[in-house]
Amino acid sequence: MKYVVSMEDPASHTFHVTLDYKPEKSDSLVLKMPDWTPGYYQLMNYADNVAEFSVKDSDGNALEWKRSGKTGWVIPTKAVKRLTVEYDVKTTRKFVATSYLDAEHGYITPASVFMYVDQKIKTPAEVTIVPYKEWDRVATGLDSIAKKRFSYSAPDFDILYDSPFLIGNLEELPAFEVKGIPHRFIGYKLGEFDKAKLMSDIRKIVEKASALIGDIPYKHYTFIAIGPGQGGIEHLNSTTISFSGEQLNARGWDGMLGFITHEYFHHYNVKRIRPVELGPFDYENGSRTNMLWVSEGLTVYYEPLIMKAAGLYTTDKMLEFFKNQISNVENKPGRLHQSLAQASAQTWSDGPFGRTGDEVNKTISVYQKGPVVGLLFDFAIRHETQNKKSLDNVMRKLYNDFYKKKNRGFTENELRETIAKVAGNPLEELFSYIYTTAEPDYKKYLGYAGLDIDTSPKEISETKDGVTVKRIEKAFTITPMDNPTELQKAIFAGWSKGGE
Ligand SMILES: [Zn+2]
Structure with missing residues (x-):
């Protein structure tokens, strides 16, 4: 299945999608748009954003399609050798789990843009992005196709849906390698901050997280910074993160690096170590x-x-x-x-x-x-x-x-x-x-590491807009015990190293 995604008028917030497909011999096929994207556990009604849907055969004859359920399009394929399907995807919400296009950049959540053939999720796909004429970069975790500009291959639709795209005049920070494997950081409107320090800190995070599991399962990894906002979504060899230098400075490095650690560690825990x-x-x-x-x-x-x-x-x-x-x-x-x-x-x-x-x-x-x-x-x-x-x-x-x-x-x-x-x-x-x-019996389990926890209720007094509100809350202050055993000391020492 070959897709081309274009965006001639980005200010219209509309991607145009063309699918070229050779159907199997049958009377009809059903194209479906997913209703959610893994990593964000909510139904998203992506099919509602599809407009101007049309299908032609290889002679240019329009085919009469009809809708099927919330997410499907039924296309007659009797004696049809080749199909060209075209549709628009309207984007209305700038969010990590939706696609978004504006005058400055484009972001594709693949599950909201690429339809699959019902029951054929394992079909290979090829995607060509045609960026708006004034834009020069595309970031994605998919493998590029040699000698075809902005063209990418996915072995199946699970991988395609796991590989978002960021398009625009993007900035790439200097990449680093861990065990010979390249890690890139590409973003939109990164802004001003200590970029060398960010890459050096992320490198340490990647080194320690991968040492903890003991294996790096991908050939390359891309941190895709989609601009200011909230949230991130993890993928097998990339992550999309809401990010800007301003947020980094305002949220503090601890908060932002903790968030990046979270999204990165997910490529193990949930993408591979998974229910x-x-x-x-x-x-x-x-x-x-x-x-x-x-x-x-x-x-x-x-x-x-x-x-x-x-x-x-x-x-x-x-x-x-x-x-x-x-x-x-x-x-x-x-x-x-x-x-x-x-x-x-x-x-x-x-x-x-x-x-x-x-x-x-x-x-x-x-x-x-x-x-x-x-x-x-x-x-x-x-x-x-x-x-x-x-x-x-x-x-x-x-x-x-x-x-x-x-x-x-x-x-x-x-x-x-x-x-x-x-x-x-x-x-x-x-x-x-x-x-x-x-x-939970906090005292017992924290005690294993020689830690004491204060579970007694305390009065908390908070003043907001001149009004003081008092409430009873448990403090849960954690402190070291006075005379820990050798085992308790060893457990605390091992734990507080934070892994490998
Ligand atoms: Zn998470």
């Missing part, structure tokens, strides 16, 4: 899993650890990070209504960070409770194994046993078995913090 439901994907209905607490929550867990290993974070900041996460979880009523497994599966209806408005107190966020149970699992595994194993061993084992050996995701039982094997103990109590709303 069985997350690939192959159901592009029409969404792919629900009870294990987003692993895919998102443990990715958040590893942010401060990898930053620490990379020398970009202190031990005090790690403890502060987890104090804040525990406070966020425990001071919200949602913790009594929704388990982590429920929050994982219900994100499709609740929204990425739980429900908002009047319903805000009925849900929790996997981004907050996920890293908290990650910490408890890590300390418990270290305790059970006399500090010989850690959560890192679980991540490596999931990567090797399922992604490398079986090229598939793991089930909930397989995750439990993997943890039980590494820890030598099924850690049932910790799983009750996943599947029920039981309050």
Whole structure:
């Protein structure tokens, strides 16, 4: 399937798509637009943005198509040797999970632009981008086709949908290599900041994250900075991140580097180390899993650890990070209504960070409770194994046993078995913090690392717009115990190195 995407009038916010395809012998075929993009767990109604749809055969005769359901187009193909399909994709929202085109740049979320033939997701695809005449760069994780300008190949539509495009007069920062593998950073409107320092810091993050898993599975990796905004989406060999020098300076380097660490570590955790439901994907209905607490929550867990290993974070900041996460979880009523497994599966209806408005107190966020149970699992595994194993061993084992050996995701039982094997103990109590709303025994698990935690309620007084509001909140201050045992000391020392 050969696609050409053009954008002659970018201010119209409209991409034009031409598909050239030789159909198999049959009476008809169905073209479908996905309804979501992996990494952003919401139905997006992408098909609604398609306009001016038309089909011709190789003699230029128009073919009578009809719509089928929310996402399909049925095309008669009896005695048709070749099809040319054309359509516009209107872009209305500047966001990491939608395509967007304006007078200055274009961003393609492939699941919202390229239709696939129903049941034929494994068909190879070729994409040629025709940038607006005043633009000179395209960034994507796809492999280029030799001697064809801005042309790229994807072995199938899973890979195509995993490979966004950024188009415009882009800026590329000096690339670096880790184990001989190139890592690029390309962006739109990067602005002013210490660019050499950013690349040097990202290099350290890549080195430490890849050392933690022990393998680099791609041939090249691209950080695609799509401009100011919120959020990022992970891919197999790229990530799209909302980014600008102004945001970096305002948000602070810690915040921005933590975010970049998160998106980068996802190429392991969720893209390769993945729940069985997350690939192959159901592009029409969404792919629900009870294990987003692993895919998102443990990715958040590893942010401060990898930053620490990379020398970009202190031990005090790690403890502060987890104090804040525990406070966020425990001071919200949602913790009594929704388990982590429920929050994982219900994100499709609740929204990425739980429900908002009047319903805000009925849900929790996997981004907050996920890293908290990650910490408890890590300390418990270290305790059970006399500090010989850690959560890192679980991540490596999931990567090797399922992604490398079986090229598939793991089930909930397989995750439990993997943890039980590494820890030598099924850690049932910790799983009750996943599947029920039981309050974690923080004192016990933090105690394994010689840490004390203050769970007593304290009065907090906050003054805003001249009004002082007092409320009772638990403090969750984490401090070292006075006389830790040798094992407790070793566990804390091992953990606070932040991995390899
Ligand atoms: Zn994430």
